[in-house]
Amino acid sequence: MNRITGLILTYNGERLLDEALESLSFCSEILIIDSGSTDSTLDIARKHNARVVYNAWNGAIEQHKFAQSLIETSWVITIDQDELISPELKKSIIQMLENPSNDFDGYYCARRSWYLDRFIMHSGWYPDKLFRVFRHGGITIGGIRPHEELRPVNKADELDGDIIHYPYENFFQHMDKINEYTQDAALDLYSRGKRGSLGSAIGHAIGKFLKQYVIKAGFLDGKAGFIVAVHGFFYTFQKYIRLVELEMKDKNNA
Known part of the structure; x- marks a missing residue:
């Protein structure tokens, strides 16, 4: 079978890292790029005989680019520190590696996310296909901060x-992520010349809610689907209203 590296970017990932690494136990090697964890992340990594390399955090895009220079196998599978490989996907990967097609640079995998009390199967959250194998x-590595985008070079x-x-342990953690992600996203948009207004923030936010809850059938995900859509509204509003804040800050400093 062709050799494959399991790759994870970590920072204080003790919550699910043990399970994540166990799901990668079929890999030839596990490589962790850590950005300074202070919890038990590194102990968990050692338990699974992972190779750990420190690299200061400069966003997921740059971390992934850095990781590629350290890969020594012909194949890679990458997951986040709060993700697991399902038994079905593990079986598919192993079968593929036994006789990989020369036609493809890699494979997209569906991602199924848990929120509140269920896996979200609508709301634009599923199948959420990602280029991970x-x-x-x-691969080409790009995207808009804070999210990286991995794509095949060809097919x-x-x-x-x-x-x-399992992205969030609770609502408090979700709100912390929204605060972090929207600031990064706003800074990225502002650096590319985008500007916002109260009207555009409200308009984009309403559009996001309607897309998730109505067009993407979030109502079928019960109360979790409604909460997802409300948080989508808030995330989008925050992202665009922070453009207004950044513009005001620049004007005041001029």
Whole structure:
């Protein structure tokens, strides 16, 4: 079977890292790029014989680019520190590695995320296909901060089975992430010349809510689907209203 590296970017990921690494136990090597964890992340990594390399955090895009220079196998699978490889996806990956097609740079995998009391199967959250299994050198790394975007250089196919995602431990953690992500997103938009207003913030936010709850059938996800849509509204409003704040700050400093 072709060799494959399991790659995870970590920072204080003790909540689910043990389970995440266990789900990668079929890999030839596990590589962790850590950005200064102070919890038990590194102890958990050692338990699974992972190779740990420190690199100061400069966003997920730069971390992924840094990681590629350290890969020594012909294939890579990357997951986040709050994700697991399902048994079905593990089986698909192993079967693919036994006789990989030369036609594809890699494979998209569906991601199934848990929120509140259920896996969200609508709301634009599923199947959430991500390019996570790829030949070393077969990806382009880009995106808009705070989110990286991995894409094939040429062609890709899909694998059966899901990546299982547990993104938030509670609402407090979700709100912390919204605060962090919207600031990064606003700074990125502002650096590219985008500007906001109260009207655009409200308009984009309402559009996000309607897309998730109505068009993407979030109402079928019960109360969790409604909360997801409300948080989508708040996230989008915050992202665009922070453009107004950044513009005011620049004017005041001029």
